[in-house]
Amino acid sequence: MAKRFYETVTVAARDAAFIVLLDTHELKTPAKKPMRLPNAALAQLVADEWQAQGDDIMPDSMPIMRLVSTALDRVVDVPTETAEAFAAYVMSDLLCYRAEHPEKLVEKQADSWNPLVDWAKSRFDVSLVVTAGILPVDQPPENRARFASAAGEEPLRLTALAHLAALLGSAILALALAEAHISARQAYELAFLDDLHQIDEWGMDEEAQARLDKIELEIATIARYLSAL
Structure with a gap:
């Protein structure tokens, strides 16, 4: 040290x-x-x-x-590869995989995630397949190229997008935050909707809450970084 x-x-x-x-x-x-x-x-x-x-x-x-x-x-030397790795997240994006039950969670996901899916369809001219359950579904192959193009190749922004996609499990949420379509708090609540639902239903587990607090802080930090670019 x-x-x-x-x-x-x-x-x-x-x-x-x-x-x-x-x-x-x-x-x-x-x-x-x-x-x-x-x-x-x-x-x-x-x-x-x-x-x-x-x-x-x-x-x-x-x-x-x-x-x-x-x-x-690092990223300055491999911008195309980094953009492609970022865009891969849209092929299995969190927002496209919904719970089958309980009904309250199903409704929360639809109410919270559908507007972001609709925004991404319009903003990036893509079709997105939404499914219930965890079995993988095929997304249109052109989605990956369009999200890579949206990410661009500027290393500072691209680094933030890559970190966000991994943290949120969603290229859609990463771009929505980068474009100021949603706030850092909203990105956190949308990405961890299932975890927050469990806390609402069953109460707070201190270890789980500490993990979520750390993640929320990381999202907020990346948002501050993006706002300075």
Whole structure:
């Protein structure tokens, strides 16, 4: 564990980009690449994480630094592959697999998820097959290409989308959040509707609630990151 070696953290403009300075030292990625960011807002989010460090530097407490580093060290070299991996989630999207019972949950899923499915159909010009149960259904193959195109190849945004799709189990929800069609709170409630239904019906399990709280915080952090792009 590294010790804090700097006193001040600032943001500065440099070469048509923005950088983070630890005292006078320019922050680099773990791969030692210059961390050149597109705007001051994103640079400030990274700077705030470094400023919040105590005597010991705790990488796990800097999720936005991790997202930026992943984008600049890894995704920048494989944007097409990353977009395709993201788009694969729409072929088995959470919102397309519904419960068969109990009736209350079936109704909750329909009321909550149908508007997002309809939005995705219109927004991305796709057909989506919705089924009850867990047996896989075939989605139109063109859906994958259209969602990959919607994701684009800009590494910073693409990194967030890939993380969100894995976290939410849904490419639809990831894009809806990235496009500000839904809030971070809504994304959480939609993705974990089944878990929240169980809590409503049977009460809170502390371990399960702690897991959900951690996930909700992660979604909110990614949403802040996206809003700064």
